[in-house]
Amino acid sequence: MKEENLLPVYIRSFGAWIPERRVTNEELSRTVDTSDEWIRSHTGIGARHLAEDSQATSDLAVGAARSAVERAGMDMQDIDCIVVATATPDYVGFPATACVVQQALGLKKIPAFDVTAGCTGFIYALEIAMAFMKDSHMKNILVIGAEKLSSIVNWDDRDTAVLFGDGAGCAVISSEASSFQLEDRSSRKFTRPGIIDSVLYTDGTGYDSLTVPAGGSRNPIRGGMVKKEDVSLHMDGRRVYNFAVKAVSDIIKELAERNELSYDDIDWIVPHQANSRIIQAAAKRLKIPLDKFFMNIEDLANTSAASIPIALSEMQGKNLLRPGDVVLTVGFGAGLTYGGNLFTW
Numbered sequence: 001m002k003e004e005n006l007l008p009v010y011i012r013s014f015g016a017w018i019p020e021r022r023v024t025n026e027e028l029s030r031t032v033d034t035s036d037e038w039i040r041s042h043t044g045i046g047a048r049h050l051a052e053d054s055q056a057t058s059d060l061a062v063g064a065a066r067s068a069v070e071r072a073g074m075d076m077q078d079i080d081c082i083v084v085a086t087a088t089p090d091y092v093g094f095p096a097t098a099c100v101v102q103q104a105l106g107l108k109k110i111p112a113f114d115v116t117a118g119c120t121g122f123i124y125a126l127e128i129a130m131a132f133m134k135d136s137h138m139k140n141i142l143v144i145g146a147e148k149l150s151s152i153v154n155w156d157d158r159d160t161a162v163l164f165g166d167g168a169g170c171a172v173i174s175s176e177a178s179s180f181q182l183e184d185r186s187s188r189k190f191t192r193p194g195i196i197d198s199v200l201y202t203d204g205t206g207y208d209s210l211t212v213p214a215g216g217s218r219n220p221i222r223g224g225m226v227k228k229e230d231v232s233l234h235m236d237g238r239r240v241y242n243f244a245v246k247a248v249s250d251i252i253k254e255l256a257e258r259n260e261l262s263y264d265d266i267d268w269i270v271p272h273q274a275n276s277r278i279i280q281a282a283a284k285r286l287k288i289p290l291d292k293f294f295m296n297i298e299d300l301a302n303t304s305a306a307s308i309p310i311a312l313s314e315m316q317g318k319n320l321l322r323p324g325d326v327v328l329t330v331g332f333g334a335g336l337t338y339g340g341n342l343f344t345w
């Protein structure tokens with residue numbers, strides 16, 4: 001896509017909210033039949049942060065929203081819309097978690113809605129928000145990925161219990177003029193910040209490889225004993241793994257090719273943090289150096305739709321994103337959904 005065709009929509013800042021309580025593999029192995037060695041060698045995970053029982057997904061989302069708005073140097077009242085990507089909403093069905101976030105942030109008369117696309121939720125939400133902004137008078141939208149996965153994990157199931165964590169990340173996307181000053185990077189393909197492109201896909205043939213079996217309309221809970229297993233996450237890990245390696249590789253390749261970028265032109269690839277082995281395998285397939293991929297799975301585990309905005313927030317906090325940097329996000333998850341965004345910082 002040529003730069004003159006770029007929409008003047010760009011990401012102004014990222015923020016995150018991570019629960020304080022940190023549970024190491026060692027601690028987990030006291031109650032689950034597993035070990036630090038197995039978890040690290042199979043996933044790259046060393047610890048996860050878990051929310052308190054009294055906290056819901058919206059509480060995490062509110063923390064991330066405040067952090068992003070503060071970093072942008074904006075007033076919360078400048079926000080025109082809230083989109084929350086989550087697989088662990090405060091309530092089943094309604095109200096949307098974004099509505100709870102809206103009232104907590106003291107915002108009135110703005111649209112607020114959820115996007116459900118599993119761990120690819122943030123990638124979907126960013127593209128939806130951008131399209132929404134293009135056809136409206138909105139200037140600033142909060143795009144939040146927030147998850148309390150601990151609320152749907154069966155803590156007796158070692159296949160899944162070791163993999164997930166809680167947290168939230170947020171991007172402020174904006175169509176207002178940017179105060180962005182390009183460093184002397186004039187040789188670069190893109191000379192201003194902007195969301196350049198996204199690809200979004202779903203392979204519904206794999207819808208049953210990652211599910212919470214009960215509680216929805218297919219299998220409602222109507223009195224009687226509710227079994228913990230039925231309202232917990234079930235995953236065919238191997239199937240998702242094989243799908244993920246191909247999905248990550250395909251998305252990176254497609255976004256690069258259709259934007260006429262070599263892998264050298266891309267400064268950062270920010271993948272969904274599900275398993276470091278998936279990222280390593282994709283990097284190897286594409287012959288891209290692993291240090292181009294940002295990873296923070298070691299301390300946070302898989303936070304589903306929150307993992308990419310949390311990673312980007314950490315990168316902004318550590319000044320790893322430089323003006324003009326070309327950043328590619330890539331994710332996959334329940335659905336089976338997959339996709340990626342390409343933006344310049």
Ligand code: UT7
Pocket residue numbers: 033034035038039042043119158159162210235237238239240241244274275302304332333334
């Ligand atoms: O966010 C998107 C959704 N999720 C994912 O992206 C996850 C994708 N899948 C994966 O990351 C990997 O498939 C897992 C990490 C879930 C599993 O790794 P794996 O290398 O595919 O292991 P496996 O399922 O083939 O299991 C290998 C062995 C089994 O034992 P046997 O049958 O070989 O004796 C499992 O029972 O490891 C055993 N195992 C464990 N052992 C200790 C499974 N979980 C554990 C555990 N601790 N926590």
